[in-house]
Amino acid sequence: xxxxxxxxxxxxxxxxxxxxxxxxFTFSVIVFFVVFxxxxxxLCSIYFWTRYQQYHNFSIITQSIEDKKIxxxxxxxxWEESKDDDKRFNENLSYIVVxxxxxxxxxxxxxxxxxxxxxxxxxxxxxxxxxxKFYSKWISLNxxxxxxxxxxxxxxxxxxxDIFVAFLVSLFSAWVFFFLLWKYINKLFLPVEENIANxxxxxxxxxxxxxxxxxxxxxNIDFYMDNKKGNDFILWEIxxxxxxxxxxxxxxxxxxxxxxxxxxxxxxxxxFINEITDNFEEKRRQKNIVxxxxxxxxxxxxxxxxxxxxxxxxxxxxxxxxxxxxxxVEIYCDTHSFVVKDSGIGISKENINKIxxxxxxxxxxxxxxxxxxxxxxxxxxxxxxNWKYLVQSEKNHWTCFTIQL
Numbered sequence: 001x002x003x004x005x006x007x008x009x010x011x012x013x014x015x016x017x018x019x020x021x022x023x024x025f026t027f028s029v030i031v032f033f034v035v036f037x038x039x040x041x042x043l044c045s046i047y048f049w050t051r052y053q054q055y056h057n058f059s060i061i062t063q064s065i066e067d068k069k070i071x072x073x074x075x076x077x078x079w080e081e082s083k084d085d086d087k088r089f090n091e092n093l094s095y096i097v098v099x100x101x102x103x104x105x106x107x108x109x110x111x112x113x114x115x116x117x118x119x120x121x122x123x124x125x126x127x128x129x130x131x132x133k134f135y136s137k138w139i140s141l142n143x144x145x146x147x148x149x150x151x152x153x154x155x156x157x158x159x160x161x162d163i164f165v166a167f168l169v170s171l172f173s174a175w176v177f178f179f180l181l182w183k184y185i186n187k188l189f190l191p192v193e194e195n196i197a198n199x200x201x202x203x204x205x206x207x208x209x210x211x212x213x214x215x216x217x218x219x220n221i222d223f224y225m226d227n228k229k230g231n232d233f234i235l236w237e238i239x240x241x242x243x244x245x246x247x248x249x250x251x252x253x254x255x256x257x258x259x260x261x262x263x264x265x266x267x268x269x270x271x272f273i274n275e276i277t278d279n280f281e282e283k284r285r286q287k288n289i290v291x292x293x294x295x296x297x298x299x300x301x302x303x304x305x306x307x308x309x310x311x312x313x314x315x316x317x318x319x320x321x322x323x324x325x326x327x328x329v330e331i332y333c334d335t336h337s338f339v340v341k342d343s344g345i346g347i348s349k350e351n352i353n354k355i356x357x358x359x360x361x362x363x364x365x366x367x368x369x370x371x372x373x374x375x376x377x378x379x380x381x382x383x384x385x386n387w388k389y390l391v392q393s394e395k396n397h398w399t400c401f402t403i404q405l
Contacts, residue, residue: 005236007140020185027181032174039166050154055101058150059128061093066139092134092151096121099144111153120147132156138218149297174182216244269299269333276312277331280320286324295333302405307381314378315340322399341400355391360371 007340094108098121104170112120112134115139120136123129129136221238277284277291282332284291319329319342332339347355356379382403394400 017118020182024178024181024185028174028178032170035173036167036170039170040163043162043166046117047156047159048152051152054152055130055135055148058137058148060095060133062128062137062139062148065141065146068141090154094149094151096149097144098149104144108149112149112151120149133136165332166338170205213333214242217242218246261388263304264302265305266300267304267305268299269335270295270297272305272309273312273331273333276316277311279313280316283317287320287323289320289323289329291329291331292328293331294332294335299334301405304385307385307405311378311403312338312340314375315403318375319344319399319401336405337401338403338405341398343398346397347391349393350396352391352393 017150092110094110094112095119096106096108097104116134119131121136123136123138126138126140131152133152135150136147137150138145140146153321166239195233198399217238221242273293273295277293280291307389316329316331319340323329323342323344327343329343330339330341356375379389385405388404390402391403393400
């Protein structure tokens with residue numbers, strides 16, 4: 001029992017550490033995306049707002065020149081005369097005067113390459129021409145073409161660089177948060193770990209304290225009945241109740257220590273079911289129950305055999321235990337589902353979902369033995385393996401359990 005207790009403690013520690021790391025990673029990822037998305041939203045807002053403001057101001061200026069509200073001589077002073085909050089939109093305003101296809105004068109506040117100048121002067125239609133790097137428009141005044149040019153302050157390349165920097169900042173923030181969060185999670189989980197440890201100690205002590213007297217009672221009853229060679233009804237009742245209590249204690253321990261590791265293997269379904277039904281041969285004969293198996297010989301599946309065996313054993317046990325004398329249990333299996341249907345006492349509709357609660361019992365009287373505690377283990381293992389389970393029943397007629405892999 002000490003070995004089982006130690007294994008249980010180690011398993012709970014592994015589960016707790018796994019949960020901590022998962023929370024640590026999850027929160028760090030959330031921090032990364034929150035910081036990065038907020039930065040992305042902020043940078044994109046600046047980008048589009050800057051482009052809009054510069055486009056708007058450039059359109060006003062070119063329209064003013066076209067309407068001769070502003071002379072050519074004043075273009076070079078536009079930025080100096082602008083308001084402080086508009087300077088960043090107009091500081092790159094430039095112009096080129098072309099007469100008879102010859103550049104007669106130019107004022108370029110920003111460096112323009114020859115390719116860009118050719119691109120600007122290649123526009124034959126006097127419309128606003130926009131690229132990622134500049135705005136341009138030519139205006140016909142005094143028999144000359146005047147090309148008004150404005151270098152865009154915040155280009156898409158600048159935005160891409162800022163986004164990359166924001167990505168690195170977000171990544172660094174998540175990395176810092178990842179390590180800082182570990183201390184907080186350890187403090188947060190400390191009461192949980194203490195409760196788990198106390199629960200494991202309680203289960204271990206309860207198992208030891210209850211199992212020992214039960215074993216003594218069982219052995220003494222067997223000794224007495226073997227020597228008396230009689231059929232004492234009271235002793236049989238005591239023995240049955242002792243068995244029930246022993247099974248209840250075992251189920252408590254098993255539910256608590258069932259691990260989260262999934263071991264997959266391929267096995268033949270019919271052999272698997274036959275092994276399970278053979279364990280209930282004596283119980284089946286006591287109630288004269290017929291077990292009908294509908295499985296093809298060559299059907300194989302890949303799954304967690306241990307967990308599936310626990311589920312099918314518990315379901316078949318209930319199908320026999322809560323069945324009628326001379327009843328029938330039908331088992332259907334294929335590569336995707338396992339179905340167990342019995343002709344027993346059934347379950348009321350309002351209580352079908354309750355049978356997976358620990359210690360719930362459809363029959364509140366003592367007319368039927370045992371508890372439904374094993375079904376809570378079936379539910380747990382189904383969730384662990386991502387299996388779907390379904391219970392259908394008609395009170396006083398039949399019950400059908402289905403596990404879909």
